[in-house]
Amino acid sequence: MSQNPETLQPPTSSTHPSGKPRVRFAPSPTGYLHVGGARTALFNWLFARHTGGTFILRIEDTDLERSTDAMVEGILQGMRWLGLDWDEGPFFQTQRMELYRQSAERLLKSGHAYYCFCTKDDLETRRAKATAEGRPPKYDGTCRGLTPEEAARRRAAGEAAAVRFAVPESGATSWNDAVFDKVEFANTEIEDFVLLRSDGVPTYHLSVVTDDIDMQMTHVIRGADHISNTPKQVLLYQGLGAAMPVFAHVPLILGPDKTRLSKRHGATSVISYREEGLVPEAFRNFLALLGWTPVEGSGEILGDQQLIELFSLEGIARADAVFDRAKLDWFNTEYIRAYPAQKLLPMVEEEWQKAGLEPQRRDPTWLLATIDLLKPRARSLKDFATSFRAYFTDQFEADPAAVAKFLKDDAVRAMLVELGEQYSRQEEFTEAETERVLRDFAAAKNVKAGVLINGARVALTGQGVAPSLFAVMAALGKEKTVVRLRAAAGA
RNA sequence: GGCGCUAUCGUCUAGGGGUUAGGACGGAAGAUUCUCAAUCUUCAAACCCGGGUUCGAUUCCCGGUAGCGCUACCA
Numbered sequence: 001m002s003q004n005p006e007t008l009q010p011p012t013s014s015t016h017p018s019g020k021p022r023v024r025f026a027p028s029p030t031g032y033l034h035v036g037g038a039r040t041a042l043f044n045w046l047f048a049r050h051t052g053g054t055f056i057l058r059i060e061d062t063d064l065e066r067s068t069d070a071m072v073e074g075i076l077q078g079m080r081w082l083g084l085d086w087d088e089g090p091f092f093q094t095q096r097m098e099l100y101r102q103s104a105e106r107l108l109k110s111g112h113a114y115y116c117f118c119t120k121d122d123l124e125t126r127r128a129k130a131t132a133e134g135r136p137p138k139y140d141g142t143c144r145g146l147t148p149e150e151a152a153r154r155r156a157a158g159e160a161a162a163v164r165f166a167v168p169e170s171g172a173t174s175w176n177d178a179v180f181d182k183v184e185f186a187n188t189e190i191e192d193f194v195l196l197r198s199d200g201v202p203t204y205h206l207s208v209v210t211d212d213i214d215m216q217m218t219h220v221i222r223g224a225d226h227i228s229n230t231p232k233q234v235l236l237y238q239g240l241g242a243a244m245p246v247f248a249h250v251p252l253i254l255g256p257d258k259t260r261l262s263k264r265h266g267a268t269s270v271i272s273y274r275e276e277g278l279v280p281e282a283f284r285n286f287l288a289l290l291g292w293t294p295v296e297g298s299g300e301i302l303g304d305q306q307l308i309e310l311f312s313l314e315g316i317a318r319a320d321a322v323f324d325r326a327k328l329d330w331f332n333t334e335y336i337r338a339y340p341a342q343k344l345l346p347m348v349e350e351e352w353q354k355a356g357l358e359p360q361r362r363d364p365t366w367l368l369a370t371i372d373l374l375k376p377r378a379r380s381l382k383d384f385a386t387s388f389r390a391y392f393t394d395q396f397e398a399d400p401a402a403v404a405k406f407l408k409d410d411a412v413r414a415m416l417v418e419l420g421e422q423y424s425r426q427e428e429f430t431e432a433e434t435e436r437v438l439r440d441f442a443a444a445k446n447v448k449a450g451v452l453i454n455g456a457r458v459a460l461t462g463q464g465v466a467p468s469l470f471a472v473m474a475a476l477g478k479e480k481t482v483v484r485l486r487a488a489a490g491a
Numbered sequence: 492g493g494c495g496c497u498a499u500c501g502u503c504u505a506g507g508g509g510u511u512a513g514g515a516c517g518g519a520a521g522a523u524u525c526u527c528a529a530u531c532u533u534c535a536a537a538c539c540c541g542g543g544u545u546c547g548a549u550u551c552c553c554g555g556u557a558g559c560g561c562u563a564c565c566a
Contacts, residue, residue, distance in 0.1 A: 028566045063565055120564060127563090138492055139561070162564050180496070188563090189494055197564040204566045227494060228561035251497080251559090258558065289515095294502060300503090300515055317497095317504080320559060324502045327516045333528085378528055383528095388558095406526080453525045465527045 021053035021218045025086070026208065027080075028060045029071035033078030035261055035323060036223060036253045039287045044221045045084045046288065046311040056215060057089035059426045062207050064094075077269040083280050083304070084158075093207050100202035103240060104163050104195050111430070112239035113195055115151040116143040124462040138191035140389055164197035165205075165235065165285040173231040177250035178313045185231040195234055200220045205229065209236040217245045221313075224320075225251040248313050251291045251320045261323055268436070277351065277380030278328070282335040286328045288360040290321040301334055329379055336378045341371040352392070355385035359392040370475050373467050390461045391475060402464030406454040413488045415445055416455055420485025431470040439468075459488040 021142070025041040027033065033041075048055035057079070061067035076090070093100075107113035116139075118126075127137040143151075144166060156159055167190045174184035176197040195206040202210075212220060227249050237244045255265035262268060273283055285302055294302070294310040302310065334473060336344065345364075348371060361367070374388050398407075407413060419441055426437060438456070442449040453469045460481060466472055475479045 026566090030566070060566060070509090116564085118564095123564080131492085134492070138493095164564095183495075185495070191562085194564045199564080201564085203564070208566085223560090224496070225560055226566095229566090231495095249496090254559075255500085260559075289503065311504060319497050321504090322502055324516070327503065329510070330516055337529095377527075379528065387528095402526090448524095457526060463526090465529090466525095467529085475558055 010108065017333050021048065022052045022056065022216055023048050023053060023219050023221055024056040024058050024212070024215065024217055025084075026058040026060050026211075026222075027075050028063065028066075029068060029075060029078070030063060032074045032271065034268045035270065035287070037289060038078065038082060038270045039073075039253060040221065040223055040250060041079065041084050041314075042082070042284060042287050043292070043311075045086075046307055047219065047221060047313065048087070049308045050311045053218075054087045054216075055085075056091070057086040057483050058091045058211060058215070059089075060093050060204070060207065062093050062202055062204065066096075074269075074271065075198040081274050081280055082270060088215075091211070093202075093211065096207075097200075097202065097210065097213075099214060100207050101200065103195065104202065104206060107195065107236075107239050110162060110239065111165050111166070113165050114144055114146065115155065116164045116194070117151075117154055117159055117161050118191075119140055119160075139193075141192060144192060144377060150491060151422040158197040159350045162194050162198045162392070164192040165195055165239065167192050167232075167235060173234050175230060175234050175244065175247055177227075177230075177433070178246050179316045180224075180227070180249055180318060181250075183230070185228075187231075190231055190235070205232050205236060209233050209240070209242075212245060213237070213240060213242045219246045219248060219313075221248045221250060224251050226232075247315065251317055252464040253290055254320050254322045256322060256324075258320075258322060262466075265323070273328075277345065278332050279335045279339070279381065279383030280298065281326070282331040285335070290323065291317045293317070300333070301338075309338065336381065337376050341368040341375070343373050344375060344381075347381050351381050352396070357389065357393055360394065361392070366475075373471055373475055377465065377467065380419075384488050387463055387465075391472075393479075396462050398458060398462035399464060402458045402462070405458075405464055407458045407488065409455075412447075412451060412455045415441075415447070415452060416459055416485050419452065419456070420482045420488070423478065423485065424482045426478065429474070431468075431474045431479075434473045434481075435470045456485065456486070460484050 023044045023046050025037075027037050027041075039230070045055050047053065048274075059075070061072070072090075079086070082301070104113060106116075113399075126140060130137045130140075138258065143164070149167050151161070168187045168461075171187050172184050173187055173190065174182055177183050191206060193204050196202055201286075213270055230247055230249075234244060253261050255261045257265075270283075272429055281304060284304065284307065285300075288302065288307050289300060290309075292311075292315050295312060295315050296310065298306070298310065304345055345367060359367070371384070373389065376386065378388070419438065422437060422441060423434065426433065442452050454464075457466050457469050457472065458464060458470055460466075460469075460476060476484075
């Protein structure tokens with residue numbers, strides 16, 4: 001009682017006997033992998049990869065009602081898309097139930113826990129009463145004073161009992177957080193939380209701590225929403241006589257309205273970003289910089305290797321961060337632009353496949369060159385199957401706005417048809433030649449070359465925005481150029 | 492309500508007892524005239540408030556305010 005709380009703190013084990021850290025990502029399959037979870041996973045992964053440690057995936061499915069196999073699959077899918085490969089697991093808590101019961105047993109034996117016979121209804125009415133009377137709604141300790149004999153008798157009589165942790169009635173519980181420094185809670189603020197439900201299923205705190213001990217975690221990197229849970233878990237480490245890991249709580253990700261990111265804010269599932277044509281590495285880069293800054297300033301475009309190299313817990317911020325979609329899109333354009341066509345090709349092909357687009361030319365040299373031509377203007381991988389369609393297939397529709405802007409004039413359309421005829425007689429179809437022909441033609445017709453160029457761009461690509469027209473012609477080739485120019489008559 | 496955490500441009504952030512408070516995204520303006528979602532140039536934009544400590548606080552301390560988190564036999 002009179003002891004300094006500090007001395008009650010179990011020793012911290014920031015290194016495994018192997019000398020290498022062990023960290024985990026432990027999602028609950030009650031929903032898809034969301035942005036916040038993904039960032040937590042990313043930080044753990046970066047930390048493990050930076051330190052040469054081990055990254056473990058553990059599925060916390062002890063909420064039998066809400067956990068589903070579909071969500072497990074969804075989470076795994078999200079992890080794979082993000083490229084966050086794990087070294088051990090996935091472990092499922094539902095397959096480790098015996099272990100949790102054993103630690104509950106130990107806690108019971110050592111007097112750190114007791115049986116509680118209060119029913120859910122009892123608790124609810126008492127909680128409601130307490131709240132109404134302005135008292136804190138924590139467990140009132142009804143069963144805490146029961147003698148072991150009494151408890152045993154009632155259990156033998158068939159009464160259902162949960163197991164609760166007996167929180168010290170005085171003192172304080174604290175830990176040194178790697179992000180928030182020292183955090184301390186008065187023990188009187190912590191209620192006697194449930195370890196084992198009356199049906200024998202463990203609750204979160206018991207299973208987490210038991211697993212983290214059993215799996216020899218050295219660092220627990222998780223969302224700051226767990227800060228208030230941590231004293232309970234510290235108490236559990238003490239009760240179990242185990243060394244504590246280093247806790248690192250990461251600030252939360254907020255929506256643009258500064259409330260916790262949720263479905264209300266649109267896409268929160270990681271997988272929806274794949275569907276939107278995001279490059280995984282761009283997404284990682286963006287996520288990594290939400291709440292973390294490299295200690296050595298080094299720009300913001302940080303690929304996986306640089307992220308791994310630079311990552312450290314010291315750079316984690318304490319304030320919550322707002323998810324900024326515009327910046328995410330910027331990262332995406334930067335990555336698409338910087339990637340060699342060779343690297344982009346499989347991703348682009350995936351988009352084609354999803355869009356049911358069958359490219360009409362398949363020779364790799366041409367494909368690669370065309371991707372290189374287009375990628376500086378791409379914002380999303382999706383663009384290759386949408387606004388860039390016309391480069392790869394004849395099945396495309398012109399953007400009405402572009403037509404209205406550049407192709408509405410009958411005279412221009414007639415001239416484009418005529419120009420097409422000229423090109424059809426053209427032997428040499430290079431960028432320089434096609435440009436010379438167009439400019440000569442414009443001069444002969446006494447119109448500005450730009451008018452023809454803009455019109456031709458829409459006729460050829462269906463878009464008002466495209467690379468240099470003559471590069472487009474070269475990519476399309478003479479035949480398609482001529483056909484589409486002739487078709488301008490009916491545009 | 493209680494407890495905990497946090498507070499620098501709109502957003503992500505750097506910085507730190509004396510600075511023109513830096514960068515990035517986004518925004519605005521201009522250049523380019525072969526379009527722009529490309530490129531280049533330029534601009535606007537912040538230390539939550541009040542006390543205290545100090546020669547001097549955006550920085551350190553205290554209080555307030557605000558936001559967020561937790562407050563389950565959810566995780």
